[in-house]
Amino acid sequence: MAAGHLTLKDIAREAGVSVATLDRVLHGRAGVRDDTARRVRETIARHGFHPSSAAADLARRRTSRFAVVVPDGGNLFMQAIVAAVGDMSAWLNARRASAETIRADVFNPAALAETLESLAGRYDGVAVVALDHQSVRAAIDDLVAAGTHVVTLVSDVPGSRRHHYVGIDNVAAGRTAGSLIGRFACGRMGEVGVVAGSQSLRDHAERAFGFHQVTGLEYPNLSALAPVEGGDRDEANETLTARLLADHPDLIGLYNVGAGTPGVMKALADSGREGEVVVVAHDLTPVTRRGLLRGAIDAVIVQDPGHEARSAMRVLLSLARREPILAEQEKIRVEIVMRDNLP
Amino acid sequence: MAAGHLTLKDIAREAGVSVATLDRVLHGRAGVRDDTARRVRETIARHGFHPSSAAADLARRRTSRFAVVVPDGGNLFMQAIVAAVGDMSAWLNARRASAETIRADVFNPAALAETLESLAGRYDGVAVVALDHQSVRAAIDDLVAAGTHVVTLVSDVPGSRRHHYVGIDNVAAGRTAGSLIGRFACGRMGEVGVVAGSQSLRDHAERAFGFHQVTGLEYPNLSALAPVEGGDRDEANETLTARLLADHPDLIGLYNVGAGTPGVMKALADSGREGEVVVVAHDLTPVTRRGLLRGAIDAVIVQDPGHEARSAMRVLLSLARREPILAEQEKIRVEIVMRDNLP
C-alpha cells in the first residue's frame, strides 16, 4: 500500500497496451483480443487498481435528472421525505445531478400511472411512492423499458421491473408491532383494535397481515379485530377509534398502521382510557414523540424518511453511473423507538 | 433548473472576474477586495452554483491515509468493524484514500496512548476505539495538535479535542434496556442482574448508569443489582452469571452490558430458568440472534458496526477534503431488535 496512487497510464504501460485498450477492458467494451484482455485484467488485479472516480466523472461529463413522485397533500412523513430530497440538492448538484419532486394522486391508480407515463424521456431516474395496481405496474414497466431507472419508495410494487425498492419489510414491521403489543399486554385478556389508512395500500395491508399473524399465533389472550380504514385522516381516525373504544370495553390494545395518529390519540384521550390501552403507532412526528414521552404511546415503529430519501438518491445516482450499489448500506431497517431511544 | 450545468468559467464571466478570483472567493482565501468578493458571492448564490466535486478532487490530487485503531483480540463486534473497513477499500481507493486497521491493547491506557502517539505524521486521519483515560486523552490531543484528524469510534473521550464521535448515546442505550426489562417484567417483583465487561470502559459505565437510572426511578418492583465485571469474556461471564442466579432465586431479569453473551446464556440455560428470566443484551451475533429466535433473549440493543465503520470513513474523508459533514446522516441510532425485526 504505497503512496502515489496508480493511474491508468501506469497500468497500461505495465500491461504493454495503451490507455484506450485498458479502458476498454476496464469497462468490458468489445474490441480487445481475448488474450490481451486477460493479460490486462491480470495486471489490474495484481495491483488492486481502481480508476479514480473523480477523473471518471469529470471526463464522462454526464448529468442526471431525477424525479421523486410523492402523494399530493402528503402527511408529515411524506413532507419529511420531500424535505430530505431538498436537502440533498447541493450534494446532487456537486455531482452534476438534480432532483425534482412531483406530486401525484397516489390513491388514484389511473392518475398515478398517467403521471409516471408523462415522465418518460424527461428523467434519467424516478423514485416513486407507488400504489400496487395493474396500471401503475404497467407504467413502471414502460418507464423501465424506455431506459429510465426506477426505484420504488416506501411502498413497493413487487411484480414490476423496478430496479430497486427503498423501504422496510412491512410484514416484519407489522409482526414487530404485534410482538410489542403482545409483550406489553402482559398476558391480559382482551381485544386489540387495528386502524389503517387503506387496505389497498400495499404497505398497510402487509403491516396488518404481519400484525394478525403474530397476535393470532402467539398471543391467544389477544383477539385482534379486523382493520378499520380511515384514509390516514385525523378526523376519520378519531371517529373510528372512538367507536372502537365504545364498542369494545375490553379493548386493551391499539395499533395504528398508517398516518393519522393524532385522531387516534384524541379519541383515546377523550375516552379517559389513555394509559390503560397499549398503543403502537408508526413514524416519528411531534404527536407520536409527545405520546411516547408522556406514556400514551408505548412504542413507535420507524423508518427514517431521511435515510430513505438519501438512499433513493444514492441508488438512482449509482444506477445512472453504472456503479455497483452497496446493498448492506442501502437496506432500510424496521426501527423500534420507545421513550428512551428517541432520536 | 436547466440542463448543461454551469461551470466556474460561466460564473466568472458573468461576475466579471477570472476563475482564479472566483476560486479564491469560493474557498474563502484572502486576496480579494471586499466589494469584488461580495459581487462574486452574489452571482454564485443567484445561480445556486456548486463546483463539480469530481473536477475539484481531480485537480487537488490529494490522497489520504487513514488508520483505524481497534482492540486486539477483539470480539465479534470489533471483527465486524474491521471487516466493514476492509469492505470499503475499493470505495476509498476510487477516492484516492486508504485505510489500515491497527490493533492495540485497548484495556491498557499506556499502551493505547503509545500506539496513538506513534501514528502522528504517518496518517491524515485516525479512527480509534478509545479508552477514556488521561493518557489516551493526551495522546488524542497531541495527534490533533499535529494536524491529524481524529474520530472516536464506539466509545468516546469527551474531554479530548477529537473532531467527531461515531457511536451511540450509551446512557440512552442503558435506559432503553432498563425500560425494556421493566416493561417485559410485567410488574413482577424481583431482582435484576447486570453483567458488564469493565466499569472503566466509558461505554459500559454509561450503559449501566442509564439502566439503573430507569429501573430505580420507574420500576419500584425491580431492584437492579450492582454490575459484576467479566471483562467481556465468556467463561468469566458464565461463572458470574451462575453465581448471580444461585444467589438470587428471585432474579427475574438480566442485562448484559457488553460482549460475552454466550457465557451469560450458557449459565442461564444450565440453571433451567431460561424463559423465566427477562434478558436484554447488546449487539447482533450468531448467539444473540439465536437467543432471540428461540425466545431466550427478549431484546437486543444494537449499534450497526457496518454503519459505524462507514460513517467513520466518510467523516475522516470529509474532514480531509474540508467538506461539511452531514450530521443527520452520520448520527448512529440506538436500535432495538426483537425477533420480528431481526435484520
Add this chain to the structure above:
DNA sequence: CTGTTAGCGCCTTCAT
C-alpha cells in the same frame, strides 16, 4: 489584488 495557464486522470472520438 487579479489574471493566465498547465496539468490532474480518465473517456472518447478519430486514425491506423
Add this chain to the structure above:
DNA sequence: ATGAAGGCGCTAACAG
C-alpha cells in the same frame, strides 16, 4: 484490434 490526442472543470503556481 489498437493507439494518439483533445478535452472535462477545477486548482495552484506563476505573472503582472
